[in-house]
Amino acid sequence: MAVTNATGGGSGSSLQLAVDRILIVQVMNAIFITIICLLIFTFFKKDTFKYKTRYIFFAHTLLTDCLFLIMTNNLLLLTYFKVTMPAVACVVFCVLMSELTFVTPLTLTAMSLERYVAICMPLRHGELSTRRRSIHCIFLIHSISAIQPMITVSIFFASVPLSFYEQHKLCSAEILIAHNWQRHLRSAINQLYFLIMVITIVFTYVKIMAVAKEASSDRKKYSSKGRTTVILHAVQLFLCLIQLWCPFTEAAILPIDLQLYIDVRFFDYIVFILAPRCLSPLVYGLRDETFFLALRHYVFCGWNYRITL
Template sequence: MRSTNYRVIIVQVLVVIFICINLLLIVTFFSKEFFYTTMRYILFAVTLLSDSIILIISDILLILSYFQYTMQVGLCVVFYIISVLCTFVTPVTLTAMTLERYVAICMPLRHAELCSIRRSLHSIFIIHSLSSVPCIVIVSTFVATASHSLYMQYRKCSMDMFVFLQWQNHVKLAVYQCYFLIMAITIIFSYIEIMKVAKAASGEDKKSTKGLRTVVLHAFQLFLCLVQLWCPFIEVALLKIDLMLYVHVRYFNYITFILAPRCLSPLIYGLRDEKFSLALKYNIKLGFHCVKSNMQIGFV
């Protein structure tokens, strides 16, 4: 039990750190007009928002599960819908960000046209529409098999409670694999095309080289996010074998495939992007200056 306490505390510390970082990045995003009028930064903000929501919801469910609290099944369905939606928003947005880098490097003359503010808003709508499809499919299979009285019952909120029959798992797995293949093919295609441009430039085009590295980081982050989609199926299989093994693997999956991908976005754009990094450093210095001034006023 003590080790479990330590695990919960570690998760709380990591979640608080990542949410604070995300909030700082969101504040930086809105601090300059250039950021919220440029497509890649707009998409970056979308990932920050979805990552923050999924961190908060997953942490709430973790705490409720740890203290054995129950909630109304209807409310749990709402949590589940938001959770699944945000789970897909991040990888779909990463795929869109990769396509934006492909357009910027391979089609530079059309970049301003294809990646305008208006197209950015359309992209956000498309991203959330595509992300809602798995959610609609999974919830529809649940509604089709659940009784009306179930929604008023109080149970421990878990993602496993939405699967009654084996065919529901098959449908869920099929949808996840379909999305995985489409996004993986898009990432690979973009990488190959950008690599061609980088080779044609004989390694002198810094923009192509940096874009290639960004796509690789997106691919790694996307891989972690997509592995997360397979985790529930692995955990269900392990639960039938060994309870303690199931607990250990579930904790490892949460740290590796839910928390870890959410800390890569600050690395990719918060630190690697020169313009965003400068604005971020300025905001941090400004924040420290304000805190220092308030402390001095307090002492006086």
């Protein structure tokens, strides 16, 4: 890899700011990834979790979020220190990141549907929410997530000369844009995804609200908890979906000011990448009593805690 001047001829304060930001991100990533790894460990240690749809989706979200955080963190480091890489490696990196970008919001949408089935269709929940169906749904999520990056990279391969792959580039998702109209196509696909997921979330919330109003006191408590879960999914989904629009603002800023581009990417990374991923442990890792007890059991090595799952 070729490395350009990390300070870009700037002052020592600019370098110090960059170092401070890098340290903050590394600490936050280390904390989140450690928590995610504990949650994943808890999931695989208890067989009962492996046969329940909501936990399977939860574990899938954790695994993809962990990989996504590692990849985005590496890309952030490369951007801050202005490290270039072979264009072909950057293309592979960006295609995988683009696919993972859609996986989390689509999985959150599937989790909201699972809560809808559990609360609004309890008699069919056991039939519809099986381990086999969950795995099929995960494959479907990845297939849908791959549509946009596959279209983008196919157009890219047909548009750039072979000599392009021998060049070294500062890696960014914009490297895959060979024509201006590709941005409009990408925007159209993102808007379609956004619309479908928002409609799904609103539909599940309204239906759960309707059931909660008519339910008995015990059932109402269960429905209320499901409604809160859907709200948290909606907040998390909203942040994830805003991330889909970040490349457009970043692309507009890049030709104007490289330092401003780096500042905007840092803000987007904290608010729209790290923040929604830290909500996953909250929704199921801490709010779900069964999972929380299992997590506490393993964190404290089973000392003074007896759990029945």
